[in-house]
Amino acid sequence: MRKTATVLGTATAAMALVVGANASANAATYVNAGSDTLQNVTAALASDYAANVDPGGNNWITVNAGVPAGGQATGKAACNTQYGTGANPWPNGSSAGINALLAERAGTSANCLNFARSSRGPKAGTAETTLTFVRVGGDAVTWATKKAGAPASLTSAQLHGIYDCSITNWSQINPSLSGAIQKHIPQAGSGTRQEFIDKVLGGFDPTSAANGACAATVIQTAQENRGDAPQITTTDAIIPYSQAAYGEQTTPASGVTNHTNGFTPRQIDGKAPNATGFVGNRSVYFVYDPLDTESDTDTIAFINWAKAPAQLPIWQTFGFVA
Secondary structure (H helix, E strand, C coil): CCCHHHHHHHHHCCCCCCCCCCCCCCCCEEEEEECCCCHHHHHHHHHHHHHHCCCCCCEEEECCCCCCCCCCCCCCHHHHHHHCCCCCCCCECHHHHHHHHHHHHHCCCCCCCCEEEECCCCCCCCHHHHCEEEEEEEEEEEEEECCCCCCCEECHHHHHHHHCCCCCEHHHCCCCCCCECEEECCCCCCHHHHHHHHHHCCCCCCCCHHHHHHHHHEECCCCCCCCCCCCCCCCCEEEEEEHHHHHHHCCHHHCCCCCCCCCEECEECCECCCCCCCCCEEEEEEEECCCCCCCCHHHHHHHHHHCCHHHHHHHHHCCCEC
8 A cells, every 4th residue: 555645645636637647649538527526536546546557558537527518628539529618518416427428328428428426326216227336435415504503413303394494593493593594405416415315304305396485495506515605695504515525625635625614514313424323324436337338447447446445545535434
């Protein structure tokens, strides 16, 4: 195993395009996109792999979630066709990355992505189950706030009540507090959004028509894991947050900008994120299509390397657990 200092130094330097150090005329370009939660650790891993491991000297490119059309140069013709200037924005979130792989298989989009990043598992009974989801780490999704005096823990029932509008003011949580609760949820297609709905809210989607007029009070436009998002306009806000995202943003060695803006992730039912039995614990995945027309040999080799115990220090720097 490389020394930890070397690993952390590699992680810090991995926030931009990643190109194999020994690239040759025969090198291929491998591109990943999708989950916001996984983008920074994937860039760090790809940088390390390209510089120190990859026998083919290939180019490994990690595209951040939601990059606009033409916003990322890859040198890969299919990516220029699909996501170049005047084409489509890059996938923004887990579902968008997964759907992009399925569209490539169907021939409705150019064959750009080699794997997608996902902070949720496959949806049962859908075409997603024909993709290969490789678990690469652990994370937890929870609620966060910067409200002065807010409790360290809320119950699952209280969180459900906040999102179904039966609890609308902090005074209903604690009589010594006051302030209308501003509630947020990530954009459609986000793995963090889906896991928050499925696990923290017990399958209740607060944005659905079944939630009546309350659905319109849930803000869905703030970028996930961003306490500094401009849509968050009050200290009375509650937002879902990935524990890993919080970890990487508050760990200087990661090189990731701190976007917490005073928000801190909290407990649910008296249990901390990642603790045994915490309701929001989740796995994160690299996803590839075993039926695509490209060779997956190099992609699989990278994924297997990335999830090996020797790379755990990199994952931990970015807030993930084994």
